[in-house]
Amino acid sequence: MTNDKTSLIRRLSTVDDGFSSALDGLLAWEGVSDAKVNETVLKVIDDVRQRGDAAVIEYTNRFDRTHFEHMSELRIARPELEAAYKRLAPKLQHALEISVERVRAYHQHQKQESWQYTDASGTVLGQRITPLDRVGVYVPGGLAPLASSVVMTAVTAKVAGVPEVIMAHPTPDGEVSDFVLAAAWLSGVDQVFTMGGAQAIAALAYGTESVPAVDKVVGPGNIYVATAKRHVYGQVGIDMVAGPSEILVVCDGQTDPDWIAMDLFSQAEHDADAQAILLCPDAEYLDKVEAAIARLLPTLEREAIARQSLADRGALIKVRDLQEAIELVNRIAPEHLELSVEKPEQYLDSIRHAGAIFMGRHTSEALGDYVAGPNHVLPTSGTARFSSPLGVYDFQKKSSIIYCTPDSASELGESAGPLARGELLTAHARSAEMRVKP
Incomplete structure (x- = not known):
């Protein structure tokens, strides 16, 4: 078991004394327990409930370093979204279109229909499926323009039949991303408000003079957003309280080590709290992956973030065999699971807990983030034990019928x-x- 100050990523083995407690420590995550964050969020929520638009403008200017005076300056309507799409390079337009088409096609299969039957007593029984009236999607701003988050949330809501989708998207320093707005246009978002943080969640949950109250709020965000979602739950529905992004790779030692290193980076580059773990029974292969990490890490644009993530929460773990690896998969219950092995389908029935399962050497998690089709809004921090990916079912409700x-x-x-x-x-x-x- 090694994790000295000079190593890029810790090395663990399931046969080491203390492995179980070391793994527990590695997996531990409490993202919304900070008392100061909680206090700030509660104050913001109460202020937005009391003062509406004025509070939203004030907090947006303070936290995003903007200079808005009227709520109309924060609102972006459909024609402006279309204009942003038209400003994109044709290649990026096409890529976005492919993403929207594939996500829509996949989620069409999740649609449920109303049903009813007459039982032996003559009573008519059934279930009626109806979409939510209005949904809020939160799309983070800042360094990474997460257009893919727009597609995954808004397209899924529209497939479910939601008539109105409102998007909250912070624009620090007033920088607006055409990429994100174009994704909103293609995904069917009805209007966008350039607000973020707890004030955006409060505005969506309770409504203001300008922001219509929604029935459910979905989408990822920072610790303030996650904490705010937890507090407004009950006033509105939420998808989940998400933690940092994570990937667990199970490899038999036959995949190109560079591929595996980059797959680990694909999550580590999200933020310093993200988690990337590799399970493999071949110690020499783990050495090769560690060497690939050392060689390729300096080539990343977000090297500093990935480096800290790997050092703080990453691990290369030697297992006895692939069966033990699958046992650890079910213990960890990862957000993203890559089965980079020969004949991955043979392990599928043994996997009980995973948000999304990427099967085979060529199926990188990154494909799932953008164009594969299934939703990339997934349960984190072990919640795959009882939660599912965001889906059409999250934007529909069921009514029982008895006649x-x-x-x-x-x-x-x-x-x-x-x-x-x-x-x-x-x-x-x-x-x-x-x-x-x-």
Whole structure:
């Protein structure tokens, strides 16, 4: 077990004493527990609820170093989104179109239909599927213009039938990304507000004079956004409280080490808290990957971020065999899982917990981020044990249908009455029994 100050990434082995506790420490993440962050977020939310547009403008100017005076300056309507799309280079336009088409096609398969049937008593039972009325999508701003996050959230909402999608997108220093706005145009976003942070989440959740209140808020963000989403849950729905991005690669030692190193970088470059872990039974192969990391890391534009991520939260772990690797997969429950092995399908039935599974040597996680089709908004920090990728089902709600005939109401009432009386709820019982035929 090594992690000296000069190493780029820690080396662990499952046979080492203390491996289990070392892995627990590596995986530990508490992203929204900071008391100061919590206090700030609660103040911002309350202020936006009380003062509406004025508070949103004030916090936006303070945190994003802008100089807005009126809320109309923060609003970007559909014609401006189209203009941004037209300013893009044709190659980038085409790439965005491919992404939108593939994401839409995949999510069409997730659509559920309403259904009903008549049971033996003559009662009509069913389920009605309806889309949410209005959804807010949060798209981070700053150094990385995450157009892909627009596509994954907005396209999925539109496939679900959501009539109105409102996007919140911060623009630090007033820098607006045509790339992000173009993605909003192609994805069907109805309007954009250039606001971010807790103030954006509060505005979407409660509404202001200019920002319409939504039914659900989705999309990634920083610790302030994640904390705000947690606090407004109940007023609105949320997709999840996301932690840092993470990748777990299982390799049999036969994939090009450079490919694996770059796959690890693909998550490490997100931010310093991101996590990249490789599991492999071949110690010599782990040496090759570590050498590839050392050689390729200086070639990255975001080298400093990736370097800190790998040093703080990354690991190359030697396992006894691939079966033990799969056991660790289920313990870790990763956001992204790459099975860079021969015949990856043989392991699929054994994997219980993973947000997205990338099968085979040629299926890089990066393809899933942009153009494969499945959603890249995925459960992090082990929550794949009980959560799923963002999907059409997140933008629909279900209503039960119950329609009794006089005869079926009488038949069912003969059972409902005694059950209600058993619970000492006599009004329930009498309500049912009044419909029982003599």
